Amino acid sequence: MVPALQLHMSKTAMRASQKDFESALSQVKRLKDPGNEVKLKLYALYKQATEGPCNTPKPGVFDLINKAKWDAWNALGSLPKETARQNYVDLVSGLSSSSDSSSQVKPEADRKQPGYETLVVTSEDSITKIMMNRPAKKNAITIQMYNEIMLALKAASKDDSAITVLTGNGDYYSSGNDLSNFTDIPPEGIEEKAKSSAILLRDFVDCFIDFPKPLIAVVNGPAVGISVTILGLFDTVYASSRATFHTPFSHLGQSPEGCSSYTFPKIMGPAKAAEMLIFGKKLTAAEACAQGLVTEVFPDSTFQKEVWTRLKAYSKLPPNAMRISKQVIRNREKEKLRAINAEESRALQERWLSDECTNAVMNFLTRKAKL
Numbered sequence: 001m002v003p004a005l006q007l008h009m010s011k012t013a014m015r016a017s018q019k020d021f022e023s024a025l026s027q028v029k030r031l032k033d034p035g036n037e038v039k040l041k042l043y044a045l046y047k048q049a050t051e052g053p054c055n056t057p058k059p060g061v062f063d064l065i066n067k068a069k070w071d072a073w074n075a076l077g078s079l080p081k082e083t084a085r086q087n088y089v090d091l092v093s094g095l096s097s098s099s100d101s102s103s104q105v106k107p108e109a110d111r112k113q114p115g116y117e118t119l120v121v122t123s124e125d126s127i128t129k130i131m132m133n134r135p136a137k138k139n140a141i142t143i144q145m146y147n148e149i150m151l152a153l154k155a156a157s158k159d160d161s162a163i164t165v166l167t168g169n170g171d172y173y174s175s176g177n178d179l180s181n182f183t184d185i186p187p188e189g190i191e192e193k194a195k196s197s198a199i200l201l202r203d204f205v206d207c208f209i210d211f212p213k214p215l216i217a218v219v220n221g222p223a224v225g226i227s228v229t230i231l232g233l234f235d236t237v238y239a240s241s242r243a244t245f246h247t248p249f250s251h252l253g254q255s256p257e258g259c260s261s262y263t264f265p266k267i268m269g270p271a272k273a274a275e276m277l278i279f280g281k282k283l284t285a286a287e288a289c290a291q292g293l294v295t296e297v298f299p300d301s302t303f304q305k306e307v308w309t310r311l312k313a314y315s316k317l318p319p320n321a322m323r324i325s326k327q328v329i330r331n332r333e334k335e336k337l338r339a340i341n342a343e344e345s346r347a348l349q350e351r352w353l354s355d356e357c358t359n360a361v362m363n364f365l366t367r368k369a370k371l
């Protein structure tokens with residue numbers, strides 16, 4: 001870029017940002033109480049934007065409020081003042097843009113793409129959003145929903161959106177595989193059912209392995225089973241503080257899928273992965289974040305606003321650069337992931353024929369067992 005033009009552009013951007021910052025400062029006074037976590041975030045960004053990195057002495061352990069403020073500011077490290085100012089403006093605009101603070105999203109009937117019964121698929125602001133839409137069944141994934149998610153991902157890989165999001169409608173992200181999928185046995189028998197389910201599973205997970213654009217999970221509530229395991233194939237995972245992460249495979253007489261037998265030990269180390277995948281330990285959002293499965297946790301009260309503000313900003317980045325970056329990060333693992341997916345699907349095909357699995361599913365369907 002011509003240096004003079006570059007200088008002009010950056011000065012304009014900084015001036016605009018300073019103006020936005022001042023208006024955000026007055027806007028923030030009119031907001032209803034956004035809760036302590038957001039207030040701390042606002043405080044930290046304000047201090048960073050106006051004074052730069054925190055270099056004041058750390059308050060004593062009993063000075064709880066000032067220590068919390070200092071920690072929040074100090075956590076921003078050497079974030080540049082301009083970026084802090086911009087983040088402050090984005091956060092305030094997200095907080096003001098909608099008065100709806102609930103985690104339930106109303107399906108956007110007017111903008112939704114036709115042809116899906118179990119999903120609401122929308123494309124707006126260079127973001128394709130695929131929302132699982134069986135809230136009364138906790139977004140349990142039926143055979144139809146697996147097929148529709150694959151269709152939606154294939155369409156999103158070719159549309160002009162820059163990023164793609166998977167999320168859930170209602171209080172759950174997803175309760176995983178719909179256990180009544182196992183009851184629809186074809187005339188060819190149970191072996192045939194297990195075989196076709198293994199093929200479906202392999203094809204479904206391959207779609208995530210091969211997805212070419214940045215893929216983001218917006219985990220709006222508890223996540224179970226396959227909705228958790230495939231998170232290792234996403235590029236970013238944002239979670240509400242209400243979300244939990246649970247893979248009760250042994251309880252169900254089953255074994256891990258979604259390449260989690262490979263991605264989880266890689267992400268969180270073998271010992272933590274084994275506790276989740278073998279013993280079914282349920283993680284809170286904070287624990288999942290500490291272990292690297294989740295990118296960032298947001299307070300439930302501001303989850304939708306904060307996440308969508310962030311995603312709208314990301315979706316404005318150059319789309320080709322984002323795609324190439326993803327390829328560079330992921331491509332060398334693709335063949336390996338496909339082989340792991342095939343192996344996990346084969347193991348499950350056998351598990352689905354076991355007494356352990358049949359009894360666990362029957363117990364759930366006859367309401368003798370719940371997680």
Ligand SMILES: CCCCC/C=C/C(=O)SCCNC(=O)CCNC(=O)[C@H](O)C(C)(C)COP(=O)(O)OP(=O)(O)OC[C@H]1O[C@@H](n2cnc3c(N)ncnc32)[C@H](O)[C@@H]1OP(=O)(O)O
Pocket residue numbers: 136137138140141175176177178179180181197198200201224225226227248249252257364369370371
């Ligand atoms: C073909 C490819 C296979 C890939 C392999 C995948 C494996 C997995 O994903 S394993 C994980 C399977 N999921 C589960 O085991 C979860 C089972 N569900 C539960 O334990 C509970 O429903 C709950 C803890 C998720 C929620 O409990 P609660 O808040 O008490 O709500 P309800 O149980 O009353 O649920 C409301 C409604 O939704 C139905 N439902 C919820 N989850 C599922 C599910 N996974 N499969 C089928 N149906 C589900 C539940 O039966 C209720 O229905 P109604 O009784 O008709 O209201």
